[in-house]
Amino acid sequence: MLEIRDLHVSVGEREILKGLTLSVKAGEVAAIMGPNGTGKSTLSYVIAGREGYEATTGDVRLNGENILELDPAERAAKGVFLAFQYPVEIPGVATMTFLKAALNAQRRARGEPELQTPEFMKRVKEAAASLGIAQDMLRRPLNAGFSGGEKKRMEILQMALLQPRLAILDETDSGLDIDALRVVADGVNALRSPERAFIVITHYQRLLEYIRPDSVHVMAQGRIMRSGGPELALELEERGYQDYIAQEAA
Amino acid sequence: MAARQETVARVESIDVDAYKYGFSTDIESDKAPKGLNEDIVRFISAKKGEPQWLTDWRLDAYRRWLTMPEPRWARVHYPRIDFQDLYYYSAPKSTPGPKSLDEVDPELLRTYEKLGIPLREQEILAGVETRRVAVDAVFDSVSVATTFKAELAKAGVIFCPISEAVQTHPELVRKYLGSVVPVTDNFYATLNSAVFSDGSFVYVPKGVRCPMELSTYFRINEQNTGQFERTLIIADEGSYVSYLEGCTAPKRDENQLHAAVVELVALDDAEIKYSTVQNWYPGDSEGRGGIYNFVTKRGDCRGRNSHISWTQVETGSAITWKYPSCILRGDGSQGEFYSIAVSNGYQQVDSGTKMLHLGKNTKSRIISKGISAGRSQNTYRGQVSAHRKADGARNFTQCDSLLIGPNCGAHTVPYIESKNPSAQFEHEATTSKISEDQLFYAMQRGLSAEEATALIVNGFVRDVLQQLPMEFAVEAQKLISISLEGSVG
Numbered sequence: 001m002l003e004i005r006d007l008h009v010s011v012g013e014r015e016i017l018k019g020l021t022l023s024v025k026a027g028e029v030a031a032i033m034g035p036n037g038t039g040k041s042t043l044s045y046v047i048a049g050r051e052g053y054e055a056t057t058g059d060v061r062l063n064g065e066n067i068l069e070l071d072p073a074e075r076a077a078k079g080v081f082l083a084f085q086y087p088v089e090i091p092g093v094a095t096m097t098f099l100k101a102a103l104n105a106q107r108r109a110r111g112e113p114e115l116q117t118p119e120f121m122k123r124v125k126e127a128a129a130s131l132g133i134a135q136d137m138l139r140r141p142l143n144a145g146f147s148g149g150e151k152k153r154m155e156i157l158q159m160a161l162l163q164p165r166l167a168i169l170d171e172t173d174s175g176l177d178i179d180a181l182r183v184v185a186d187g188v189n190a191l192r193s194p195e196r197a198f199i200v201i202t203h204y205q206r207l208l209e210y211i212r213p214d215s216v217h218v219m220a221q222g223r224i225m226r227s228g229g230p231e232l233a234l235e236l237e238e239r240g241y242q243d244y245i246a247q248e249a250a
Numbered sequence: 251m252a253a254r255q256e257t258v259a260r261v262e263s264i265d266v267d268a269y270k271y272g273f274s275t276d277i278e279s280d281k282a283p284k285g286l287n288e289d290i291v292r293f294i295s296a297k298k299g300e301p302q303w304l305t306d307w308r309l310d311a312y313r314r315w316l317t318m319p320e321p322r323w324a325r326v327h328y329p330r331i332d333f334q335d336l337y338y339y340s341a342p343k344s345t346p347g348p349k350s351l352d353e354v355d356p357e358l359l360r361t362y363e364k365l366g367i368p369l370r371e372q373e374i375l376a377g378v379e380t381r382r383v384a385v386d387a388v389f390d391s392v393s394v395a396t397t398f399k400a401e402l403a404k405a406g407v408i409f410c411p412i413s414e415a416v417q418t419h420p421e422l423v424r425k426y427l428g429s430v431v432p433v434t435d436n437f438y439a440t441l442n443s444a445v446f447s448d449g450s451f452v453y454v455p456k457g458v459r460c461p462m463e464l465s466t467y468f469r470i471n472e473q474n475t476g477q478f479e480r481t482l483i484i485a486d487e488g489s490y491v492s493y494l495e496g497c498t499a500p501k502r503d504e505n506q507l508h509a510a511v512v513e514l515v516a517l518d519d520a521e522i523k524y525s526t527v528q529n530w531y532p533g534d535s536e537g538r539g540g541i542y543n544f545v546t547k548r549g550d551c552r553g554r555n556s557h558i559s560w561t562q563v564e565t566g567s568a569i570t571w572k573y574p575s576c577i578l579r580g581d582g583s584q585g586e587f588y589s590i591a592v593s594n595g596y597q598q599v600d601s602g603t604k605m606l607h608l609g610k611n612t613k614s615r616i617i618s619k620g621i622s623a624g625r626s627q628n629t630y631r632g633q634v635s636a637h638r639k640a641d642g643a644r645n646f647t648q649c650d651s652l653l654i655g656p657n658c659g660a661h662t663v664p665y666i667e668s669k670n671p672s673a674q675f676e677h678e679a680t681t682s683k684i685s686e687d688q689l690f691y692a693m694q695r696g697l698s699a700e701e702a703t704a705l706i707v708n709g710f711v712r713d714v715l716q717q718l719p720m721e722f723a724v725e726a727q728k729l730i731s732i733s734l735e736g737s738v739g
Binding site for chain 1 (some may be wrong): 685686687688690692693695698699701703705706708709710711
């Protein structure tokens with residue numbers, strides 16, 4: 001599904017990703033763990049196509065197609081979804097309006113018919129109910145004045161609605177209490193399928209108790225330093241990232 | 251969603267100089283000689299067959315105007331206007347006075363058709379679902395057609411060109427003309443008083459709720475011609491009327507002058523809702539051409555518990571200088587001003603309102619949303635004052651500016667003045683930018699840069715759009731998107 005090869009990315013003058021290679025298969029949940037400031041969010045921005053995060057060498061292929069030249073909307077239509085670490089507030093735009101505009105923009109880009117309001121409402125309401133999101137929240141401006149937990153749940157709601165092929169969760173667990181964490185994890189687990197891949201970026205093993213990864217990758221110094229199975233997360237929990245930081249110093 | 255889609259399709263289909271109404275109509279016209287002097291004023295008055303009192307009124311205004319300086323306090327810059335280099339009267343040749351729609355030059359009807367303004371009543375009636383709107387169409391200096399007059403007359407509502415009202419209802423015109431905006435009010439209002447050509451007249455009798463929206467559509471066609479229309483609306487006791495105004499002009503390299511005066515009078519318990527969608531030609535992407543829009547609009551809440559509400563969506567004109575105001579004279583009267591002013595390219599906007607609280611327990615509310623893009627400058631200028639006797643006067647002002655791109659400017663200039671200790675005035679102001687975060691977030695969800703900007707801007711102006719009649723709100727939303735075309739990278 002996703003093939004990243006020898007990716008170098010600079011933001012301004014500074015090189016953040018220094019030859020990152022990663023492969024995620026359809027149906028796989030890949031966890032990326034690592035200390036602060038190693039470029040985990042940069043990786044998610046590069047995959048999603050944020051301006052200012054330019055690849056100098058290497059490529060990012062989604063189902064065989066190099067997506068680095070596409071703009072964020074085109075990538076979204078091809079199934080890339082990023083659950084933001086800090087979801088953005090859009091004042092005055094009702095959540096419902098935003099969701100419908102986004103969904104139909106993607107459908108148009110893929111040459112699919114737009115969803116009419118009744119069908120759309122049905123889907124949103126179902127998704128909202130399963131995530132414990134109240135109806136009146138859907139009428140409020142998107143993310144404006146939402147609590148941290150509400151914002152994260154709204155990200156998962158959008159993911160459920162947009163049905164991406166590749167979903168990247170950027171520290172979705174940060175700032176969540178244990179109940180909210182469980183709701184979010186249930187939302188993600190419900191979307192797991194053989195056609196869909198996830199990249200779960202996190203500091204802590206805690207989230208991975210709820211979302212069981214198929215593979216775990218340790219990221220440091222702008223590279224994937226080590227890859228393994230779920231047991232790697234436990235090892236990291238025990239020993240921390242010092243081994244990798246030490247390597248960096250060496 | 252259909253409307254948004256259409257917006258996007260329209261935005262994509264137009265080039266940088268996106269003004270859609272820029273065509274001109276080739277029609278023979280009857281013009282006064284170029285320049286301005288007492289003979290020209292008499293010429294205009296004679297063309298309209300006006301009574302002596304009105305000719306004198308115009309001449310008095312003209313003489314006063316000669317002594318007045320051009321205002322320079324607004325935050326707008328333009329070369330000095332040569333008032334002798336303009337035509338002050340231009341009429342399509344084939345319309346000697348009011349006539350039925352069948353006799354209107356088909357070329358004119360086609361022009362309005364192209365503009366999307368329905369002038370044939372039967373066509374409007376055929377579309378059962380659309381709400382009916384009576385239209386007065388003003389082409390350069392004269393009104394060419396007014397629809398639904400007969401039906402309005404049944405309700406007792408008078409809706410006709412002001413030149414016609416001078417003939418048919420001289421007592422009303424004489425009583426109210428200049429009673430809200432005095433002849434000597436300001437440079438452009440005084441000029442308008444001397445040379446005004448046409449415009450709409452509305453009188454809604456006591457206790458009547460006007461059965462349909464009234465609308466005037468202004469079109470400047472002729473080159474080097476100033477348009478000076480005059481609108482007078484009187485809502486008698488306990489009546490209600492909603493009035494819409496729209497305007498466009500051809501693309502021309504020269505600047506054209508538009509100096510209108512609108513006067514509203516609301517008597518006891520009457521309500522007037524006045525909405526404008528102003529889309530005069532704004533000039534090209536280099537800042538060439540465009541309309542100078544120097545307009546005086548004022549409403550007088552003359553009666554107790556009267557209510558006047560101004561709603562405006564301003565996207566056009568090279569320069570806008572306009573402050574629709576309310577004089578809250580009657581006790582318990584209410585004034586409102588809802589405004590969206592969008593500027594792009596090299597446009598300059600200096601607009602706002604005045605709420606003058608004279609009566610007791612008067613209330614006013616101002617919601618202004620300015621959106622600047624390109625190299626434009628957008629100023630909100632507003633005055634709120636409470637007279638010594640205005641016990642319990644209340645005002646709420648909210649003034650928000652949104653900046654798109656690094657080369658535009660937004661400015662807020664509020665004047666607040668209270669001579670009564672019981673008055674309560676609140677003022678809130680914000681300035682924000684469409685952030686890269688917002689754009690990236692919306693695009694990550696699948697929206698194009700244009701769609702994302704349109705959505706964010708529509709969110710920003712939502713409280714004002716809600717004040718517009720439904721059909722106009724949709725139109726205004728599209729207009730805003732088109733005006734901002736090319737403003738995001």
